[in-house]
Amino acid sequence: MSILRKRGDFVESEQQLARRHARGRVVLSVFQLATLIGVIVLVVLLLTIIKNSFGYSAVQNEVDPESLAVNGIPLESLTKSQLATILQANVSAGLFARFEHDQPIAERDAANIYDLIQEHVIAPEVEESWNLYDSLTKKDQILVLMNEQYPDAELQFLSWVNWDFVRSQQSSHPEIAGVRTAILGSLWTISIAIFFSLPVGVAAAVYLQEYARDNFLNRIIQTNINNLAGVPSIIYGILGLAIFVRAFGAFTSGVAFGAADSSTANGRTILSAGLTLGVLVLPLIIINAQEAIKAVPNSLREAGLGLGASRWETVWAHVLPNSIAGILTGSILAVSRAIGETAPLVVIGASTFIQVDPDGPFSKFTTLPAQIYQWTVRPQGAFHNIAAAASLVLLVLLLALNATAIVLRNKYSRRL
Amino acid sequence: MANSSNGNYAIKADKLSVYYGEFRAVREVDLGIEPRRITAIIGPSGCGKSTVLRALKSLCELIPSVHTEGKVVFGGRNIYELDVDPVEVRRRIGMVFQKPNPFPKSIYENVAWGARINGFKGDMDELVESTLKSAALWDEVHDKLDQSGTSLSGGQQQRLCIARAIAVKPDIILMDEPCSALDPIATLRIEELMHDLAKDYTIIIVTHNMQQAARVSDFTAFFSLSEDGKRAGTLMEYGETKHMFTRPEKKITEDYITGRFG
Ligand SMILES: Nc1ncnc2c1ncn2[C@@H]1O[C@H](COP(=O)(O)OP(=O)(O)O)[C@@H](O)[C@H]1O
Numbered sequence A: 001m002s003i004l005r006k007r008g009d010f011v012e013s014e015q016q017l018a019r020r021h022a023r024g025r026v027v028l029s030v031f032q033l034a035t036l037i038g039v040i041v042l043v044v045l046l047l048t049i050i051k052n053s054f055g056y057s058a059v060q061n062e063v064d065p066e067s068l069a070v071n072g073i074p075l076e077s078l079t080k081s082q083l084a085t086i087l088q089a090n091v092s093a094g095l096f097a098r099f100e101h102d103q104p105i106a107e108r109d110a111a112n113i114y115d116l117i118q119e120h121v122i123a124p125e126v127e128e129s130w131n132l133y134d135s136l137t138k139k140d141q142i143l144v145l146m147n148e149q150y151p152d153a154e155l156q157f158l159s160w161v162n163w164d165f166v167r168s169q170q171s172s173h174p175e176i177a178g179v180r181t182a183i184l185g186s187l188w189t190i191s192i193a194i195f196f197s198l199p200v201g202v203a204a205a206v207y208l209q210e211y212a213r214d215n216f217l218n219r220i221i222q223t224n225i226n227n228l229a230g231v232p233s234i235i236y237g238i239l240g241l242a243i244f245v246r247a248f249g250a251f252t253s254g255v256a257f258g259a260a261d262s263s264t265a266n267g268r269t270i271l272s273a274g275l276t277l278g279v280l281v282l283p284l285i286i287i288n289a290q291e292a293i294k295a296v297p298n299s300l301r302e303a304g305l306g307l308g309a310s311r312w313e314t315v316w317a318h319v320l321p322n323s324i325a326g327i328l329t330g331s332i333l334a335v336s337r338a339i340g341e342t343a344p345l346v347v348i349g350a351s352t353f354i355q356v357d358p359d360g361p362f363s364k365f366t367t368l369p370a371q372i373y374q375w376t377v378r379p380q381g382a383f384h385n386i387a388a389a390a391s392l393v394l395l396v397l398l399l400a401l402n403a404t405a406i407v408l409r410n411k412y413s414r415r416l
Numbered sequence B: 001m002a003n004s005s006n007g008n009y010a011i012k013a014d015k016l017s018v019y020y021g022e023f024r025a026v027r028e029v030d031l032g033i034e035p036r037r038i039t040a041i042i043g044p045s046g047c048g049k050s051t052v053l054r055a056l057k058s059l060c061e062l063i064p065s066v067h068t069e070g071k072v073v074f075g076g077r078n079i080y081e082l083d084v085d086p087v088e089v090r091r092r093i094g095m096v097f098q099k100p101n102p103f104p105k106s107i108y109e110n111v112a113w114g115a116r117i118n119g120f121k122g123d124m125d126e127l128v129e130s131t132l133k134s135a136a137l138w139d140e141v142h143d144k145l146d147q148s149g150t151s152l153s154g155g156q157q158q159r160l161c162i163a164r165a166i167a168v169k170p171d172i173i174l175m176d177e178p179c180s181a182l183d184p185i186a187t188l189r190i191e192e193l194m195h196d197l198a199k200d201y202t203i204i205i206v207t208h209n210m211q212q213a214a215r216v217s218d219f220t221a222f223f224s225l226s227e228d229g230k231r232a233g234t235l236m237e238y239g240e241t242k243h244m245f246t247r248p249e250k251k252i253t254e255d256y257i258t259g260r261f262g
């Protein structure tokens, strides 16, 4: 029984209605397919990282750590002086003298000496590593291979990402290398980038949105900002190199402030990196903030101005509070992009090997993505494992940032 | 035009024209508003009623392409002279908009904010209470002053907007179709409120509702589009409401009032 009928020029028929529904279903499945592709890509990406972050390894220690235990107390629980004694007893006098020269043993803490023992005494070496997939499915073959090729080595199931990995500094041995320096470098550069770009970006957005008249000059500025957001990041690296590292080297290296030490007097510092990232995300922050400000209904501005408020009073009391959630979300998303940037930092000179923690804007630096990049291009398999592990750390950092964005947004939107 | 005035206007438009870019939305309006009276502005959609209100309040600059010609005399000055500060004009001429637009802040803050930025140094609690009472809202909100203004009903929001406007002690209150988004009961409350406020304030109300104009206003200004095809808003007839609604001078006014067009 059909309720359809011909009425005037409307030709409604069951077939026609069915065709319209069919078209709708086709479009719907295209959308679903697109979503599915996105999900698959994400899953594959995650699996690749996870696959390389865990798995069996053939580990060969120079010295068995258990043999270093004192009175049954394992190495990691020993006191600093006990560790120092073990270190002195197990390395050459020359090497020990070098440690002493780099930083007197007396000034080092237990963790530092423990690291030295790990690196120079126990000196674990991963002869071969297998990814998670192989580890789970081909354990028999791995065991056979171990017996044939590395009879002395120990088969360990390693999680390449672990607490030691997070808190250790860089090393040329992937077994003991960590990402502490890179994490600190990332946090430092990002903080400087935010510190620079957030106030500048929001101020520019307020100006463009609330004050600027719609004239030729302002339209050119707007177009340029929109285009800058799409400029490849490496261009920003070149810009940063030319301006922050070279032209303003005296400032970015801290010489002008008398704050430089001899190792960093060339401008390739945290400050240069942070400012470069700041300039990189500036257009994004401006555009996002503009969108957030645009979303504030005009009726609020009229109400504010209508009461005899000045433009700035209206912006401060009504426009900004009502757009702050959007501004923050947009800015954090922009900053998330900056955290993952590699190319511009490599261009302005992220250190390839650095073991000192950055301790201020004038320090040398590396960052997580720069570190991942440098490890990925190494030939040894174990470096690929720690590159994957570092990627996981980076992902966690990004998740934390985005979670902050959500929390902030909820906190501020509830006020409205 | 019919006008029982002694020449002491609260505000007066003098050959006022308003342009959006090239388009002249309002053409050479002469309109003197009687103090402490309610003046209704009626007319078909798009004839420039809202535009006139904005122009009287110096609120046009929000829209970038707008410019005005002619004068608006208020407090003895033409508000469009360069040395007159629009911020001061806007404080002394309050406005209530068609769609209730309370700030998404507490009820208290909605009333207090305008006073605070305008340098009010007295007892703010007292001001908020007396203002909300004048706006016939106190009884309904006195126990929830810290709730958001946007949580109120439409009619309450509109009365909050009126309270907000009178909290800064303006001379004139402009209302742009303040009841068009409200139900009949809320509308009635606003109309009663307007009657009370007219003791202290000059009120100009734009309305689409003939009965409302007849009920509340002392004077009525009828706007319509000019008949020369340029579609500019023109003041057609202006006079005491009782005359306008019984014996309009122009045919077009009568047609509009009796619902024959518009
Ligand atoms: N922001 C604007 N930009 C351009 N034209 C506008 C704008 N606001 C109103 N107009 C035009 O001005 C004329 C009068 O509008 P308005 O004052 O809102 O009329 P009313 O309030 O009587 O309905 C209309 O033709 C309208 O299209």
Ligand SMILES: [Mg+2]
Binding pocket: B049, B050, B051, B176
């Ligand atoms: Mg209107």
